[in-house]
Amino acid sequence: MSGGGARIAVRVAEVTEVNALIRRIRFVRPDGGPMPAFSGGAHTVVEMDDHGTRRRNPYSLMGDPADTTGYSIAVRRDDAGRGGSLFLHRHVVPGMDMVISHPVNLFALDLRAKKHLMIAGGIGITPFLAQIAQLAALGGRFELHYATRNPALCAYGDELAARYGGRVHLYHDDAGQMIDLPALLAGQPLGTHLYVCGPKGMIRWVRSSAESAGWPRAAVHHEEFLAPPPGKVFDVTLAASGKTITVGTHQSLLEAIEAAGVDAPYLCRGGACGQCETDVLGCDGTIRHNDHWLTEAQKASGQKIMPCVSRFEGRSLVLDR
């Protein structure tokens, strides 16, 4: 399987400013044909030609999974980021042709659950919008707890509350409102699955609280896409293709491999899915492992690297790619 697998040529149908930070982009097929159905929690990788730099960023699909007329994503502007969100905020306009991947789901509902308990922080609401639409259609039991800084940034909060009433609980940091997590976790019936998506700190808080409250690991789900962190420039030798490449400060190793014309597999580009796992043939230096995929033992062995988010510091790195 090459690159990111199957892709879909799409046209931007609508661009909507949801609030000061978030804009929604809707994609349709240029010929008006149906998009593939998807499962709640799925993401798509959006390809961008940012003035000569190829960017590929994953975004959760936020629409109703049964609606095949188009896909919607919500993009939070990150002024300090690498440029993907800024490109989508500044340069994407209705009518523009783009390429996205088929949906991939690394944050699927466990459909055996007797109840789905969802905890969202900020832009982490997006996968839940699709999951809630799916569960509402299937008659599934869910409860959402959604925390944002203030009502103005509480995207889709009012709509969710209006449609689903008591199943939706909103919290605003500025008003000093906090999710009472210990009480929430203590009262759930057997068979509840817990889902969390939001800032790194929130995910850590929810997962560790669940663990100390005795929740089994297999009933706790989270999604966290890492942006590839910047770092020092380094060189890499790609043994299979006989090339030596340089990875820039704000470029990921995967992006540098792709820019050199070498085909490399990927799905999430955020250190979670494992698809881009690459064998290290030689390493004189330190690999900066930033992924959620490799085990601690694998990281320590120095024989594997996830080029989507991980970097290198030292004299030489040789990869089987």
Added chain:
Amino acid sequence: MAGPDAFGEGIWAKKKPGAQTGAAGMTKTVFPPSIPSRPTYGVLAPRPGPAHLMIADGDGAGAVLDLVGAGDAGMAAGSHLIYLPGPDGTDRTAELAALGLARFHRAPSFAAALPRLRKVLGDAHMGVQIYLAGSEGLIGQAQREVMEAGLPHDAVQTEHRGTTVRRVQCVHCKGITENVATDPFTCGHCGLALFVRDHYSRRIAAFQGVNIDAEDPGLVPPPVEKFR
């Protein structure tokens, strides 16, 4: 796939399971390595949680005693133990009753314990810790109830103690024979001579039994006591 000449499971013919001999006498059973569908068991250890549900039979009592002994002072107050005699008649009710757990129930059989177990699971909340100990039949059937109540199967702690007799489902007639001690054995429902595989279904809570003389009717090797 299911034929008695299938490889990878003949290990039972060579080695019998035994108990580790420790200072305390009966402890965790050590089974020889087998195929990935064969259940494996650990050693019960206290885990944080608001409530503790323990289900044990026969020599599983020893695992419960060790577990409560290792737990903190508050564990007994949050514990509920359902205990039944083992398939070999082992009954250590008196020792367990002396533990002073918040709730202790002695049932004469698993079938008799089932209504209570289902009520307790229906009332339970996420965070409850579940501990199963004793025979494979008890552990498997209780684990199935816990799974049906919604907990992942690997969220349950298990420890095997005592008898290694097996619960076996005949793949042909679907009848389950309890406490199988020999291989081959005669299906208690359809009467076929069955070879006992290590292939195990959590959903059925049983090992698989396959007709041993299907290809050569009448050629049944003498039964060997492999599980005691």
Added chain:
Amino acid sequence: MGLTFKDETFRGDFTFFNSPAAIRRFPFPFPEDSYMYSVNMEPHVPGRPGSVFEKTFDVDEHYVAEMRERARVLAEDPLRCQSLPHMTLAGWDLLELIMQAKAREYPDWFSLHRDGDRWHWINRPLEIEQRFTFLDETTLPCGPMEYITRQTQGDFSLQDQRNDNLWMDAGMVTTQADWSLDFDIGMNFFEWHAPVPLAHEKQIFTRALKFLMNVQHGVPARRFNWTMTIDPLLDTSPENYPKWGPSRATLTPENVGRRMHLRVELQTFFRLPRSNALAFPIRCYLIRFEELATQPKWARRLHRVIRDLPDELAAYKGFLRNKPIMVDYLAQFDDGTPTSPGWWAED
């Protein structure tokens, strides 16, 4: 289409056979003169015209007879089709995948008209016409997976993907190589394959699982598996082993060419969009040794493969006791000349 569906049986008088055209398109599974387990995955993209790879779901001359056989097996044992409660959505996914592919690729035989969620399906070879509401189980005579797989050749399993594993949580299994859906349903990928010898040690299933969990929507994959069956018996189930097992003791040098069949599984893998489950169709093709021997390259190669196969594998595949008879029979077709690489008989 120019294809006649044969009236034939897979039990009793065993009238099944392959026409010369069916022999030529048989999916011979050995690309080289030896065999060992491997993950051997490739993209499931349209293959040579006329081959079993040409269409997403191959429909061949045995279609109607195989569906009649499936109905008989299910009447005798309904446990051969089961779906755990959370897999209904995956069943709808499968129904949609198959109906769309068949209507697109075999428009003379199948048609699908969709008006929103009101669907109208016509299966002309089986004389079925059904109007139903998509995602509403009450509008079909049975569950969606059972409905569509009663009309599609091959076994099917639907794998739920969760907790870094695939869980075999639904299936239609009536043409199996000796495994029990009723026993295995609910198992994970390693447990389901637990009885397979040698492969676990070689990490075959670890690598296969990793590949399958990353199969993406729109990019299906396929691989072969194979075994041997005496007589063209589709339903070699463990449930019925006492019924078909005795046939293994009746093979002779005189009847091996007629009664021994190479049994090939074309396994395909599809990511299902709505449920995120993985569909795993396992299509069984049978060919008797006599039929296979009409293709010199295949006969030479099969002789070498069987002759050199480790006994563990021959035992697992259930033909260890008959291996000498099979090798002796096939030896007459092997003059020692080299065989060209690849599956195709004509290359």
